[in-house]
Amino acid sequence: MRINSKFIKASCAALALSFVNTAQAELNIFACEPEYAALAKALAPDANIYSATTAMQDPHQVQARPSLIAKLRQADLAICAGAGLEVGWLPMLQMKSANAKVRSTDNGLFYAAEHIQTLDKLDKVDRSMGDVHAQGNPHLHFDPERLLQVAQALNLKLVQLDPDAKPQYDAAFTDFSTRWQAATVKWQTLAAPLKGKKVIAYHTSFRYLFNWLGMEQVGDLEPKPGLPPSTSHLASLQSRAKQGDVMAIIVASYQDERGADWLGERTDLPVQMLPMSVGGNDDSQDLFSLYQSVITLLLKTSQK
Numbered sequence: 001m002r003i004n005s006k007f008i009k010a011s012c013a014a015l016a017l018s019f020v021n022t023a024q025a026e027l028n029i030f031a032c033e034p035e036y037a038a039l040a041k042a043l044a045p046d047a048n049i050y051s052a053t054t055a056m057q058d059p060h061q062v063q064a065r066p067s068l069i070a071k072l073r074q075a076d077l078a079i080c081a082g083a084g085l086e087v088g089w090l091p092m093l094q095m096k097s098a099n100a101k102v103r104s105t106d107n108g109l110f111y112a113a114e115h116i117q118t119l120d121k122l123d124k125v126d127r128s129m130g131d132v133h134a135q136g137n138p139h140l141h142f143d144p145e146r147l148l149q150v151a152q153a154l155n156l157k158l159v160q161l162d163p164d165a166k167p168q169y170d171a172a173f174t175d176f177s178t179r180w181q182a183a184t185v186k187w188q189t190l191a192a193p194l195k196g197k198k199v200i201a202y203h204t205s206f207r208y209l210f211n212w213l214g215m216e217q218v219g220d221l222e223p224k225p226g227l228p229p230s231t232s233h234l235a236s237l238q239s240r241a242k243q244g245d246v247m248a249i250i251v252a253s254y255q256d257e258r259g260a261d262w263l264g265e266r267t268d269l270p271v272q273m274l275p276m277s278v279g280g281n282d283d284s285q286d287l288f289s290l291y292q293s294v295i296t297l298l299l300k301t302s303q304k
């Protein structure tokens with residue numbers, strides 16, 4: 001019986017393509033925060049991606065639940081903010097999952113903060129300073145240029161772990177980079193009226209956002225990082241607000257609004273909740289819509 005050579009070649013090509021696609025699809029990614037799950041989705045759309053937290057959770061404080069342990073045990077790659085953000089829970093997950101792949105950045109562990117210049121690094125840290133991060137502010141995903149640097153480094157990590165799918169990863173990164181840079185120009189133009197605006201905010205969650213937009217956080221609802229607002233501290237912020245140059249009080253989607261509401265009632269300042277990450281409100285379904293939503297909300301608040 002003669003076998004059609006064209007059929008054999010076509011079958012081999014289909015098998016090879018199936019192998020490449022399967023290699024990418026079978027990559028299991030564990031993201032510590034939803035912004036990195038969204039970034040992974042953009043760069044590896046066929047991978048299995050799981051986010052350990054949501055935008056409605058404080059990423060500093062996460063319980064090492066059995067479900068998270070099981071997901072990390074299956075992971076080929078763990079993507080986290082780093083700079084100490086997950087220090088209270090990730091090491092426990094790593095220990096209990098017993099997955100050697102995600103214990104070292106030489107292998108399947110990726111810290112975003114290690115690939116950019118963080119803001120607010122500290123030479124010395126002690127307990128009296130509160131919940132601070134010596135390696136810098138870890139909430140770096142609200143700086144588009146830094147996030148693009150992270151995306152480039154993550155692309156290299158994906159190729160390292162899954163070299164057979166390099167063409168797909170490179171194409172996805174090129175597409176993301178092109179769209180992201182175009183969107184950044186649009187956002188900068190849209191957000192121009194926010195430059196120079198002053199706000200009081202909860203924690204330094206939006207430090208990179210304010211820095212990028214040229215805004216200034218002149219007060220923090222926390223007396224010290226990690227401590228809830230006290231009456232005496234709120235009173236001092238009330239005095240600061242009397243200067244009349246504060247645009248609004250800003251809180252993140254997972255933060256307690258009570259202190260902000262107390263201050264807002266006594267200062268007639270608007271209290272604006274911003275989505276901390278993808279999924280923080282109905283409009284934030286990916287990284288692009290997250291940025292668009294945050295800037296739109298700030299612009300609306302500035303007009304109140």
